[in-house]
Amino acid sequence: MGKFYNEHIAVKVYSSKDEIGWRRETEMYNSYQIRHDNILTYYASDVCSRQSFTQLWLVVQYHKEGSLYNFLQSNPVTYRQMVIMCHSIAAGLVYLHQDIVGCPGKPAIVHRDMKSKNVLVKDDLTCCICDLEHAMAYTINWDFREEGVNVKVGTKRYMPPELLDLTIRTTSFSSFKAADMYSFGLVMWEIVMRCIISGMVEEYNVPYWSIVPSDPSYEEMHQTVVIDKIRPMIPTRLLDTSSLNGILTMIQECWRQNPLARLTALNVKKKLQKMVQSTEKENDNSTT
Numbered sequence: 001m002g003k004f005y006n007e008h009i010a011v012k013v014y015s016s017k018d019e020i021g022w023r024r025e026t027e028m029y030n031s032y033q034i035r036h037d038n039i040l041t042y043y044a045s046d047v048c049s050r051q052s053f054t055q056l057w058l059v060v061q062y063h064k065e066g067s068l069y070n071f072l073q074s075n076p077v078t079y080r081q082m083v084i085m086c087h088s089i090a091a092g093l094v095y096l097h098q099d100i101v102g103c104p105g106k107p108a109i110v111h112r113d114m115k116s117k118n119v120l121v122k123d124d125l126t127c128c129i130c131d132l133e134h135a136m137a138y139t140i141n142w143d144f145r146e147e148g149v150n151v152k153v154g155t156k157r158y159m160p161p162e163l164l165d166l167t168i169r170t171t172s173f174s175s176f177k178a179a180d181m182y183s184f185g186l187v188m189w190e191i192v193m194r195c196i197i198s199g200m201v202e203e204y205n206v207p208y209w210s211i212v213p214s215d216p217s218y219e220e221m222h223q224t225v226v227i228d229k230i231r232p233m234i235p236t237r238l239l240d241t242s243s244l245n246g247i248l249t250m251i252q253e254c255w256r257q258n259p260l261a262r263l264t265a266l267n268v269k270k271k272l273q274k275m276v277q278s279t280e281k282e283n284d285n286s287t288t
Helices: 016-032 068-074 079-097 173-193 218-227 242-254 265-287
Strands: 002-004 007-015 042-050 053-061 119-121 127-129
Touching (some): 007 016, 016 042, 016 053, 068 119, 079 173, 079 242, 173 242, 242 265
Antiparallel strands (some): 002 007, 007 053, 042 053
16 A cells, blocks of 8 residues: 555556456556546556566555455445445446447446455445456447457356356347346345344355355356356345335346346446435434
């Protein structure tokens, strides 16, 4: 950690064997001028030599709360915090997924490795998406076959069924957006499970924790997600909590088996925005 123009910074260090990921992430930030409150702020990249070893640096904003994965293990969240966290991640995904025309503009981008370890928690408990080393941009002459990237990338536990069984439509960029949404549904599930309801809260667990081992194989995830069509369990007491009906329905609509039936990031953001506004009204009423 250090300081850069009075901003706290962190340096993500890649080894030379991870050069492809470093170059892709650097390209995403530099080529497309990615700037959004809910995307990790990037400052610079550099190649350094340390004791005869080459290190590839990515200089980014520092967030002391760390990843959402680490945060949720130690911290339960209130209903309002839960909604704000989910909304902020959705806002980041909307920004990535949309094509922005103008100056500065950007093409649509898919993340391709959405998970709680790739989301950072900010001081105000909003979140920002990080780790763009698998990201892919929809440029004018986009053709997945010419991208030089694998279809099956990302974290196995968070992979949607169409990646696990390789039925994803690689000719459609929207298919990759839908894959992001499945993974985001799992991230929202992680947050909701840590929400304090009637003074009670669930222990933190990763998705599918009770079904597959800590480092599941593709075969184990394929059996669970594709063949058995299992999704993370939602406790009955949460299903019976009326205030959670909206967000639980959203989660289930994000992780649907059919990618064409999933919600888009914009759908989710709009629904969550209404929930955020509702909590603001309740908060105002309680203080008057």
